[in-house]
Amino acid sequence: MPHTETPGTEATPATRLRWWTELPLILLVYACYSAGRLLARGDVAGAVDHGLAILRVEKALYLNAEHPLNRLFTREPWIGIPADFWYASLHYLVTPALLVWLFRSRTVHYRAARTWLMTSTFIGLIGFTLLPTCPPRLLDARHGFVDTMAYYSSYGWWGGEASAPRGLGGMTNQYAAMPSLHVGWALWCGVILWRHGGGTRTARTAAVLYPLVTTVVVMGTANHYFLDAVAGAAVMGAGLLLAPFVTRGADRVRAQLLPRVAPVTADSPGADSPIVSAGCQTSAGERIPRQRESRFPAGTEPSSSPSDAGEGAPAPAR
Template identity: 45%
Template sequence: MRRLRNQATGLPVWWLELLMLAVLYYSYTGTRSVADASAGEAMRMGHDLVRFETFLHLDIELSLNRWLQSVPVLAVVCCYYYATLHFVVTPGLLVWTHRRHTRHYAQIRWTLVVTTLICLVGFFLFPTAPPRLLTGTSYTDTMSHFAGWGWWTGTASAAPNGLEGITNQYAALPSLHCAWSMWCGFLLVRFGRRPVTRILGVLYPAATFFVVMSTANHYLLDAVAGWMVLGVAAGSVALVFAWRRRVPTVPVGAVPVPVPPRESARPAGSAAPVAVANAGGSGPVPVVLAASTAAGRDPTAGSGAVEAAESPPSPESPPSPESPPSPESPESPAEPTAAQPAPPAEPASSARAAPAPDRQGPPATAPVPPVPAPAAPEHSLRSDRAIRPDGARAV
């Protein structure tokens, strides 16, 4: 399946943008063909709007149209405005948003597309003749009156000469000019960095409203309907994008990578795991598990210093083969035999002492932090008893 978005920018691919333009164009063409077949209904709809605005005292179109006709220079400027800016500013701002504000482009583009589609539905359901085409009224078709000053035709409003057939003459309700100009003004105010740009964002919709009223191309209610359509489209698109941001999505073609489970950190201090091993069957010996070994430390390094402080080594004395072990030294290791070689003697100056295999005591529940050993008195490091030549200890 081909990707619908550019992986670098996250924007739709170019052919998808062209497809949207083609859909909008042919939809507009379809509404034009339907409106041409219902010219009588479009005239009746136009007269109904004039009567309704007169009843509400909102019929300002005729006054603006007569005043503009009295100022020919301004009338020509308004004709150029109507024939050009509507088709230049809107796509220009769309491209500007695509290049400068990529993160907001999708929502802005869809707002314009939905607004246009709703207006096309209005053209199809409610074909309406503009004031300049109403029979029995005193409106002046300004675009036709000053057609000699520009490239537009005198029979199809802003359409260029020879392209009268591409326009829908009865697409007055709602006003697409007012909807698009308000969309452009919002972009200029929202993303403009300079005060001049923001001022133009306010003036452009207001100027468009004046031009479409004074040239008798739209009614006041057409403009209001166009602004309402833009508001509905913007709100709907904003809700959809807010919902999409809450729902996690996976890009097309992406393969999810399984994440290995993280090893739980072993608690330190009193919660460190401790196992009890039976050393030689003589009694339980506390053994600190992999929490210290995995970190590169000796699990008995902390307790060895304490044991060295608690049990100072006895002075070295050559073992006597004819003298039995003294009852006062129960922890003396057994004499090695020929079948059992004697283990290598550990230096007396070792920093730690290995735990005795037959030492009894409750299993440790946590490694004891190393504490500095108190200075032992001089007389505790050597024996207070002298050994007689016969092997017995002197009292």
């Protein structure tokens, strides 16, 4: 008897996901993101102008927290060095780790969370393309910023060019500062931990501290302005709103590409068979009972007609 699913227990898209399809998808999206960052370098003069414009707006709004934080990180190695490690590593470790954890332990929530993250990342890529921005650390020294990644480079694997490993700085776009996806991805991690971390005090504390500390770190290391961090949070908000539409669009494309099972009709081979298995339904949805099997050998079945019962029947014994 063919397997039929009980109504209300249909497999959701998340439960049909497999790691061998998810991993190439994530790698493809990240490759597009990295390639887009390189292609969207823009001209340096324009990026510097954008950075200075952001700095002027922040000073006018008294939001310029980058200078005091950067001086603190430069003056205190016990703060600056861990902050550089935080910036150079957790962005690339915590986010993938949470994706894997969701896939394995919170599968029903994985697809929505992954789509949200990817949609926001592509929005950020549009920002890098349209608004290349020079980070504070690359501004002229007279603006008062110190590149802590270069200042403490002897303590880590990075060089003087962003958080790339030493010697590979040319493979990254140093003018992709607006929006800050360090902050955006950290905010995504915080929301995921808060919503799906089991409600424990540890999970919720980490959910709040991780994006907040990341925001402080990106400013103290002079990698981002405060408004970059605000833009990173806004990008995640936009991605959250657009993710359901992206999911529905992906479902429509999948429905068009995957083969469909043809319904059984009267013209289908075997549709006129006198014996139909139990549980089979017609195209109209009516259930056809299975034909009762005879307990007598072929040709010896007793007649069920009243007239036949009286002809040639042996007389009852007296």
